[in-house]
Amino acid sequence: MIKINEIKNKDSKNIVIEFNGNKEELRKFENFLEEKNIFSFNKNEGITAIFKYSELKQLVEILKMENSFEFENGIEKLEEILQENRLIWKGNNFEFDLTTESVIYSILNITPDSFYDGGRNSSIDKVLKRVENDIRNGAKIFEFGGKSSKPNFDDISAEEEWNRIEKYIKAVKKEFPDIVLALDSDTEEVIEKGLEAGIDIINDFNGFTSEKKLKLVEKYKPALVVMNNGRFDKIPNLKNYLENYFDERVKAILETGIEKEKISIDPGVGYSSNNSMNTPEDMERIKSVKYLRDMKLPIMIAISRKSFNEKIFGLSLEERLMGTLMFESLMVQDGGRILRVHDVKETRDILNMLEIYNKI
Incomplete structure (x- = not known):
């Protein structure tokens, strides 16, 4: 035996x-x-x-x-x-097995100053058509954002942020009632309104550090994306910094009574310390998947068309897709599973190629 x-x-x-x-x-x-x-x-x-x-x-x-x-x-x-050894990410209305598969998470920025989507989603009809096309091309999650978080972004009031996205959320939920919706916001009032409107996932680029946000997590128990924003921190050792940060944040979130399977993490590519100068740190954050996967949590890959492509490789905004797809594929191979993207079809194509490559 x-x-x-x-x-x-x-x-x-x-x-x-x-x-x-x-x-x-x-x-x-x-x-x-x-x-x-x-x-x-x-x-x-x-x-x-x-x-x-x-x-x-x-x-x-x-x-x-x-x-x-x-x-x-x-x-x-x-x-x-x-x-x-299974890797599950679930919410109140969905469950994804990410053990060997990835999920595509489509970005719908409803803001005129978004670094890439600015003005592209300017009407309900455009957004509904975009959602329909992205579903056809393999997207499973759709994220609304009413405020830019690009470097040196202009902050706006909670009222303005919510007014930008409210009608779109209602329209998409009416047209696609079974869709999984996410909200990209660090604003407590907007997060609360989103949860009341039936949002499934909250993506906070400040990592749910406020007591009010933790109270909302305790009350609604949504799925979460916990991101690290290191723009204002001194980071002598990124590995230690990220591991300590996510250990601390996950512990605080679990104390609300939420299930661990509802938590995902994002190493914050593009939110590096001294971001305008420190492009090597963005590369380190891309590579951080190799050790962050040891936390046994789903890792978000959120690098779509970000400015490191231009700073390091000289690629214009229109040319950044190539760098995005290449580094996304490397992060998937390292263990990243949630791909937050602008280009759904191209992402689906690269995932199909990786699947065939890994089977042979």
Whole structure:
């Protein structure tokens, strides 16, 4: 018989399992793993195998059909390991399994000074058509924003911010009643009005640091995007800074009674300290997915057409799509799962390419 034991490891991108037992059975099992192209090696009188989630899931299905090996703690142990390694993001009206799949989150900025969408969504008819097209191209979530948060943005009153988006929220909910809607705002009054209007997800670029916002989370229990805004912070070590920040914010949010599966995080590309000069930090934030994934929370990829493309690579606003898609694909490979984008079809195309690449 073969005994199964998962080895907890820092690299949450892979699942490591140790198999112990009869030497003859282990030798046969090792050959079996080799036939399935599963990387394994001998260690301490046993076999240690390293799986991608999809590989382990496929292996379990094969073992259940073939029934060629006997496990001391049953194939159920492997199924339990699969369940523990799932990555779920859910709200009051939706649930996405992001363990191996990504979700496209479409940006609908209803603001004249948005760095990219300014004026593009200037009527209800335009927005409804945009939503219809983006649904057809694979978007699952639609986010309204009534205030720009680009560097050096001009702040506006809560009343003006809400007035910009209210009629669009009502129109979209009426035309597409089952749609998942998000709100991009750091304004307490606007967040509260959005939740009252049936918004499913709140994306706060200040990370829900106020007591009023935490009270709203406690009352409505929406899904959340917790972003880091480092524009005004001194950051000698970004890794330590981001890990400490998200540990602190997630702990505070969980104390409201909300489920962990409702929380996602965003490393804040474009919100770097001294943003106008410190473009290397934006690159570090892009790479931060490699260690932030160890938090076992869905990570948002929010880099769509942002200005680092111009500052580092000299790409104009119209040319930034290439850099966006390239770095999005790298962040997906590193473990990012929620793609907040302006260009839905092109994002869907790159995800389809990655899916085929990873299957071969």
